[in-house]
Amino acid sequence: xxxxxxxxxxxxxxxxxxxxxxxxxxxxxxxxxxxxxxxxxxxxxxxxxxxxxxxxxxxxxxxxxxxxxxxxxxxxxxxxxxxxxxxxxxxxxxxxxxxxxxxxxxxxxxxxxxxxxxxxxxxxxxxxxxxxxxxxxxxxxxxxxxxxxxxxxxxxxxxxxxxxxxxxxxxxxxxxxxxxxxxxxxxxxxxxxxxxxxxxxxxxxxxxxxxxxxxxxxxxxxxxxxxxxxxxxxxxxxxxxxxxxxxxxxxxxxxxxxxxxxxxxxxxxxxxxxxxxxxxxxxxxxxxxxxxxxxxxxxxxxxxxxxxxxxxx
Amino acid sequence: xxxxxxxxxxxxxxxxxxxxxxxxxxxxxxxxxxxxxxxxxxxxxxxxxxxxxxxxxxxxxxxxxxxxxxxxxxxxxxxxxxxxxxxxxxxxxxxxxxxxxxxxxxxxxxxxxxxxxxxxxxxxxxxxxxxxxxxxxxxxxxxxxxxxxxxxxxxxxxxxxxxxxxxxxxxxxxxxxxxxxxxxxxxxxxxxxxxxxxxxxxxxxxxxxxxxxxxxxxxxxxxxxxxxxxxxxxxxxxxxxxxxxxxxxxxxxxxxxxxxxxxxxxxxxxxxxxxxxxxxxxxxxxxx
Numbered sequence: 001x002x003x004x005x006x007x008x009x010x011x012x013x014x015x016x017x018x019x020x021x022x023x024x025x026x027x028x029x030x031x032x033x034x035x036x037x038x039x040x041x042x043x044x045x046x047x048x049x050x051x052x053x054x055x056x057x058x059x060x061x062x063x064x065x066x067x068x069x070x071x072x073x074x075x076x077x078x079x080x081x082x083x084x085x086x087x088x089x090x091x092x093x094x095x096x097x098x099x100x101x102x103x104x105x106x107x108x109x110x111x112x113x114x115x116x117x118x119x120x121x122x123x124x125x126x127x128x129x130x131x132x133x134x135x136x137x138x139x140x141x142x143x144x145x146x147x148x149x150x151x152x153x154x155x156x157x158x159x160x161x162x163x164x165x166x167x168x169x170x171x172x173x174x175x176x177x178x179x180x181x182x183x184x185x186x187x188x189x190x191x192x193x194x195x196x197x198x199x200x201x202x203x204x205x206x207x208x209x210x211x212x213x214x215x216x217x218x219x220x221x222x223x224x225x226x227x228x229x230x231x232x233x234x235x236x237x238x239x240x241x242x243x244x245x246x247x248x249x250x251x252x253x254x255x256x257x258x259x260x261x262x263x264x265x266x267x268x269x270x271x272x273x274x275x276x277x278x279x280x281x282x283x284x285x286x287x288x289x290x291x292x293x294x295x296x297x298x299x300x301x302x303x304x305x306x307x308x309x310x311x312x313x
Numbered sequence: 314x315x316x317x318x319x320x321x322x323x324x325x326x327x328x329x330x331x332x333x334x335x336x337x338x339x340x341x342x343x344x345x346x347x348x349x350x351x352x353x354x355x356x357x358x359x360x361x362x363x364x365x366x367x368x369x370x371x372x373x374x375x376x377x378x379x380x381x382x383x384x385x386x387x388x389x390x391x392x393x394x395x396x397x398x399x400x401x402x403x404x405x406x407x408x409x410x411x412x413x414x415x416x417x418x419x420x421x422x423x424x425x426x427x428x429x430x431x432x433x434x435x436x437x438x439x440x441x442x443x444x445x446x447x448x449x450x451x452x453x454x455x456x457x458x459x460x461x462x463x464x465x466x467x468x469x470x471x472x473x474x475x476x477x478x479x480x481x482x483x484x485x486x487x488x489x490x491x492x493x494x495x496x497x498x499x500x501x502x503x504x505x506x507x508x509x510x511x512x513x514x515x516x517x518x519x520x521x522x523x524x525x526x527x528x529x530x531x532x533x534x535x536x537x538x539x540x541x542x543x544x545x546x547x548x549x550x551x552x553x554x555x556x557x558x559x560x561x562x563x564x565x566x567x568x569x570x571x572x573x574x575x576x577x578x579x580x581x582x583x584x585x586x587x588x589x590x591x592x593x594x595x596x597x598x599x600x601x
Binding site: 050071073077088089090092097101104105146147 | 484486493497498
């Protein structure tokens with residue numbers, strides 16, 4: 001059964017179309033990953049589905065009902081929950097209060113504060129602690145818990161791995177299947193392509209606000225994804241690669257060591273507009289020139305392949 | 314002993330200032346609106362209580378009990394109809410809107426009640442006091458006001474920390490968009506915050522009107538005292554607001570001991586000193 005059906009969607013940042021003529025469907029129980037470079041419109045897409053960003057044109061149907069103009073809080077009640085980019089916990093609230101606030105428009109279902117604390121056992125001891133004092137990974141766990149407690153039918157996850165150490169990212173992705181086993185449908189946005197391909201059963205690649213590729217991870221060749229991810233033009237600028245790849249890699253450990261996890265210089269930027277930031281083309285070059293990219297295995301393009309290496313090696 | 318008296322009176326006066334200030338603090342904390350008409354709504358509440366008492370023959374306390382919910386309702390409507398729209402335009406628009414309200418209220422009151430000073434007549438209670446020693450006596454009215462202020466602040470604190478809506482108000486104050494993502498209906502929440510603020514300022518206005526005379530033009534002075542109490546105490550902290558009110562009251566009464574002419578000046582000087590040397594306020598922690 002189709003849970004989410006987006007047709008011919010446009011969304012604008014001022015004059016710029018961040019999303020153009022986008023069609024996308026998510027079946028109930030499916031895990032769909034939306035991948036794409038910085039500025040491809042991934043976060044805008046999730047924010048438009050969640051209702052905190054207006055749709056310029058087109059329609060969004062949820063469970064057969066048109067929700068294109070529905071205010072965000074009604075969408076939560078209908079069963080859509082977004083784990084926003086950068087976590088966005090409430091710093092003056094405790095861990096437990098952050099979770100409780102997530103249950104403000106709670107639907108009937110399996111998730112509650114106790115259940116989330118079972119999923120992340122460390123939370124129980126630190127329930128009274130301010131959410132501002134948590135590490136990036138812990139904040140991400142609370143943010144996921146906060147969204148789960150509303151018992152969503154559709155869970156939107158925006159850049160879960162952003163600014164987190166690879167080990168932490170892996171730990172968070174380890175609990176994801178357990179979360180989805182409860183029957184929740186997930187739509188996740190991820191820059192870490194390898195990670196996205198591992199958890200998703202469908203992939204949707206955006207480039208400058210348009211869909212350029214879609215399919216099952218197993219059916220897509222790495223080349224194909226790389227091309228879709230960066231656009232065909234990326235092949236034409238190898239000159240920028242060495243310097244560019246150095247800076248792109250350097251930003252990875254920097255983001256990982258940041259306890260607040262708030263500032264990843266390469267990735268924290270908004271998805272505003274269709275302007276492909278430097279980060280787009282650069283990892284393209286690095287992906288092509290790095291030895292790791294030519295190894296067989298999950299399509300590791302740019303930073304994704306890098307993160308994967310650090311975990312296993 | 315005169316000094317002890319000044320300190321005690323100052324602390325009690327601080328209760329009234331805190332009562333004036335907490336509504337201002339809530340509206341700013343949740344919506345980032347500086348309500349320039351805050352003092353005028355207190356005066357409006359005082360005049361309404363005066364009219365209710367006059368028309369029904371009820372005592373001022375009962376008139377206050379009637380006026381407070383009326384102002385709360387006015388606050389909710391005002392937020393939904395006027396302030397919400399101006400919020401969408403920007404911070405300057407909310408300033409202008411509340412400034413306009415201030416002008417309108419003053420002139421409507423002037424038109425309706427004339428510029429004569431009035432007072433809410435509370436009979437013997439106005440002068441009755443608890444005599445502690447020869448020079449130290451505590452006015453019952455000041456004591457009642459102080460106790461009410463503490464009760465209101467404790468109640469608000471509990472409301473914000475223990476209830477579902479209170480938690481959501483704090484969340485919305487932290488990050489309005491993230492609050493919408495977990496299901497906050499910001500218009501309704503802002504309406505609630507404003508109605509709470511208006512209820513407290515109505516109480517403050519009525520209590521003020523029992524202890525001294527009032528006329529349509531005194532609103533802005535009340536606003537300044539409330540504003541100073543909020544800044545001295547620290548934005549976003551209700552305990553800070555209580556402390557800020559008391560510091561302001563103390564500064565005024567203690568300075569008044571030296572020279573009555575210094576009363577107002579001392580309060581303003583303390584406010585400026587805090588602003589210059591401790592801009593985050595005395596109790597800045599977001600303990601709400």
